[in-house]
Amino acid sequence: MRHSSVVRLSIICSLIFPGAVPAIALGQAPSRDSTAALLGELIRVNTSNPPGNVRGIAELLAPRFRALGFEVKVLQTADTGKAIIIARLKGDGSKRPVLLAAHADVVGVEREKWSLDPFAGVEKDGHVYGRGAIDFKGGMAVFARAAMMLAERKIPLARDVIFVAEADEEGGGPYSTTWLAREHWADIDAEFALNEGGWIMKGDDGKVRYVSVSTADKASIPLTVTARGTSTHSSMPRPDNAIFALSRALAKISTYETPLTITPETRQFFGALSRTSTAPMSGYLRDVVGADPVRARKADSIVSRDPLLHSLIRNTIAPVIINGGFRANVIPGSAQATINLRMIPGSDPAALVAELTRVVADPSVELSIGSRTFAATPVSPVNTDLYRALEHAAKAQFPGAEVTPYLFQAGTDAGAWRTKNVPVYGIYPYPIDADELTRMHGNDEKVSVASLRQGTEMIYQTLLDVARKP
Numbered sequence: 389m390r391h392s393s394v395v396r397l398s399i400i401c402s403l404i405f406p407g408a409v410p411a412i413a414l415g416q417a418p419s420r421d422s423t424a425a426l427l428g429e430l431i432r433v434n435t436s437n438p439p440g441n442v443r444g445i446a447e448l449l450a451p452r453f454r455a456l457g458f459e460v461k462v463l464q465t466a467d468t469g470k471a472i473i474i475a476r477l478k479g480d481g482s483k484r485p486v487l488l489a490a491h492a493d494v495v496g497v498e499r500e501k502w503s504l505d506p507f508a509g510v511e512k513d514g515h516v517y518g519r520g521a522i523d524f525k526g527g528m529a530v531f532a533r534a535a536m537m538l539a540e541r542k543i544p545l546a547r548d549v550i551f552v553a554e555a556d557e558e559g560g561g562p563y564s565t566t567w568l569a570r571e572h573w574a575d576i577d578a579e580f581a582l583n584e585g586g587w588i589m590k591g592d593d594g595k596v597r598y599v600s601v602s603t604a605d606k607a608s609i610p611l612t613v614t615a616r617g618t619s620t621h622s623s624m625p626r627p628d629n630a631i632f633a634l635s636r637a638l639a640k641i642s643t644y645e646t647p648l649t650i651t652p653e654t655r656q657f658f659g660a661l662s663r664t665s666t667a668p669m670s671g672y673l674r675d676v677v678g679a680d681p682v683r684a685r686k687a688d689s690i691v692s693r694d695p696l697l698h699s700l701i702r703n704t705i706a707p708v709i710i711n712g713g714f715r716a717n718v719i720p721g722s723a724q725a726t727i728n729l730r731m732i733p734g735s736d737p738a739a740l741v742a743e744l745t746r747v748v749a750d751p752s753v754e755l756s757i758g759s760r761t762f763a764a765t766p767v768s769p770v771n772t773d774l775y776r777a778l779e780h781a782a783k784a785q786f787p788g789a790e791v792t793p794y795l796f797q798a799g800t801d802a803g804a805w806r807t808k809n810v811p812v813y814g815i816y817p818y819p820i821d822a823d824e825l826t827r828m829h830g831n832d833e834k835v836s837v838a839s840l841r842q843g844t845e846m847i848y849q850t851l852l853d854v855a856r857k858p
């Protein structure tokens with residue numbers, strides 16, 4: 389389509405669909421799949437954080453939910469770029485609401501490393517490409533479509549179904565779900581909720597091996613390692629060089645491995661993995677969470693070659709930032725590194741810091757997590773109607789796959805509900821393979837249209853099961 393008429397068409401479309409740029413305006417055939425089409429539109433609203441302007445998402449979705457009879461609130465924050473949409477489909481109130489939460493912001497991109505425009509929402513080779521395709525605009529599209537289908541089909545409900553597109557999950561800005569819970573709890577209170585978290589993993593044969601539903605997240609804790617020495621002229625080096633001391637400390641920490649720490653969810657997850665694996669890996673997956681410490685240690689050396697599996701069975705230590713020095717002729721008085729600790733629920737961060745201090749064994753080096761207290765977030769129980777409904781729908785959608793609770797290795801914004809004892813189940817509601825998993829927060833992020841379709845049906849069946857009037 390000639391540039392001038394594309395421009396003209398985009399202007400017309402932006403008048404009709406504020407914030408939305410339909411595929412046709414970009415010379416793309418509109419997707420025949422409604423979830424894939426919606427995902428393309430969500431991707432075209434660039435919500436990279438920072439700055440994390442998610443207002444366009446609220447503007448895109450609000451008229452569509454309203455048109456289907458949802459009660460829609462758009463919460464404007466003091467930041468004009470950040471408005472949060474809450475859409476509620478009313479039930480008869482005989483049961484408490486069920487909530488679907490999806491963060492609208494995405495991480496930034498290294499544009500030059502993508503083979504296509506990360507914000508064009510291109511559908512190619514049966515996949516929708518773009519930043520957020522997996523994390524988490526794909527989930528937003530699936531959740532939104534599943535909720536809309538309840539309205540389109542006029543399903544009588546016993547509980548309200550609430551959809552939230554929240555802000556500041558990726559960037560840690562001021563208007564995250566912590567803010568939402570503090571300022572607008574009545575709008576997001578529910579009996580239980582779905583959010584991002586567990587994986588629907590395909591095996592090498594393309595078949596879904598397991599569906600993991602996260603019931604807890606590891607806690608992300610920043611640890612600072614500060615080495616101090618004499619600040620002086622670089623022509624007269626001394627033994628107490630802060631940069632050397634920091635390097636030695638980090639070298640010692642790099643060879644330290646934390647002990648296995650297995651939660652009940654992780655034991656169940658590895659059991660499911662073992663049952664869907666072949667020997668010898670099936671044995672190692674069983675042993676690493678087993679009672680025999682010798683067999684567990686042996687199995688750990690094999691299983692931990694997989695970074696995801698390694699992160700699920702222990703507290704992890706990852707240096708992320710290092711600073712030292714400010715002039716080429718000055719030996720700095722201090723040098724500092726930031727390490728990202730990811731803690732298994734119930735683990736004591738102070739005990740790990742004490743252990744690392746013992747490992748470093750250098751009085752000129754201080755390790756600190758500051759004075760913040762890290763309250764444990766309750767693990768969401770699996771004996772609820774929502775977990776059962778999701779488990780049932782997953783088994784129906786993916787026959788033969790194992791469905792298992794799961795400890796999420798990264799962080800989500802589910803804590804705002806969990807700390808108020810509202811169970812949250814995390815899922816990326818579309819089958820993906822190992823390659824697609826690596827593209828999350830990476831380049832050429834994509835999700836298949838077929839997976840979006842299966843995910844939408846699974847979540848729709850889950851909502852029918854948990855919310856429909858008996």
Ligand SMILES: [Zn+2]
Pocket residue numbers: 491523524557584
């Ligand atoms: Zn995410």
